[in-house]
Amino acid sequence: MASRTVRYRNESYELSYDLLHPTEKRTILILHGWGSNRELMKQAFGSLLPGWRHLYLDLPGFGRSPNDRFLRTEDYAAIVRAFLEELGIVPEAVMGHSFGGKVATLLDPPCLILLSSSGIQVPKPLSVRLKIALFKALKPLGLSKARSLFVSADAKGMNEGMYETFKATVNEEFEEKFSDVHGKALLFWGESDTATPLWTGERIAAKIPDATLIPMKGDHYFFLDPENAKRIAERIETECRERLCAE
CATH class of the missing domain: 3.40.50.1820 (Alpha/Beta hydrolase fold, catalytic domain)
Structure with missing residues (x-):
């Protein structure tokens, strides 16, 4: 190495x-x-x-x-x-x-x-789309810190910078x-x-x-x-x- x-x-x-x-x-x-x-x-x-x-x-x-x-x-x-x-x-x-x-x-x-x-x-499955919609609905209520309950397995455990990177690169x-x-x-x-x-x-x-x-x-x-x-x-x-x- x-x-x-x-x-x-x-x-x-x-x-x-x-x-x-x-x-x-x-x-x-x-x-x-x-x-x-x-x-x-x-x-x-x-x-x-x-x-x-x-x-x-x-x-x-x-x-x-x-x-x-x-x-x-x-x-x-x-x-x-x-x-x-x-x-x-x-x-x-x-x-x-x-x-x-x-x-x-x-x-x-x-x-x-x-x-x-x-x-x-690739079109997201219905279950994923519903999870995203729920997260967006809860965000204005101050519950966005519960991110770990909503993120995919690929994004769990990431720091904030890498999580934002994940979202941007997946959707670009x-x-x-x-x-x-x-x-x-x-x-x-x-x-x-x-x-x-x-x-x-x-x-x-x-x-x-x-x-x-x-x-x-x-x-x-x-x-x-x-x-x-x-x-x-x-x-x-x-x-x-x-x-x-x-x-």
């Missing part, structure tokens, strides 16, 4: 990361999803892609990278860019799971790998950002994913000019299946290398 402090908008962010295969020439940056950390991604891919230098990063507010400030997805991408500049690394490929997929998309690498990325608004309009991707995009998706359903992957693939969608058996964390992770690595080895060699 290593850490590096970067500056963004006159604030300091201490970022924790791991670098595997440091002597390899090509780098893949691997970003986790909301509520997760780099260890989960390293568990899935750390033993794969031996010809690549792996850069696993804890995004601000997750794992060992602290944060109590309000950030939007664009801020996360800017902080990651500052981090990469600090290390002197320009990754040829960036992989992102869920929320990390949105950050990866904004980085616009030559080869983009999305694992059940968020970014398409992001869909058109996928149209700005210039490189090759590989989209891997869990066929039984309910957090980011397969239809959202189909919509994202339709937005990206050079995209391939590969459905796989499993849910939102389908890539933790060793066979799925191996297949993902094989596609990266062939298709990302072909794209990079052609440039």
Whole structure:
């Protein structure tokens, strides 16, 4: 484990990361999803892609990278860019799971790998909509401090800054950002994913000019299946290398 402090908008962010295969020439940056950390991604891919230098990063507010400030997805991408500049690394490929997929998309690498990325608004279930309506009704009565009774599992235990970040990033309009991707995009998706359903992957693939969608058996964390992770690595080895060699 290593850490590096970067500056963004006159604030300091201490970022924790791991670098595997440091002597390899090509780098893949691997970003986790909301509520997760780099260890989960390293568990899935750390033993794969031996010809690549792996850069696993804890995004601000997750794992060992602290944060109590309000950030939007664009801020996360800017902080990651500052981090990469600090290390002197320009990754040829960036992989992102869920929320990390949105950050990866904004980085616009030559080869983009999305694992059940968020970014398409999914209609909230009726139970969630009712809970939100109740919270808003109680807020003027001074009962908003009972936030823990209403927030989703993804937001429990967060400080105020990260809770506001969660609300903003979940509800932001992001869909058109996928149209700005210039490189090759590989989209891997869990066929039984309910957090980011397969239809959202189909919509994202339709937005990206050079995209391939590969459905796989499993849910939102389908890539933790060793066979799925191996297949993902094989596609990266062939298709990302072909794209990079052609440039």
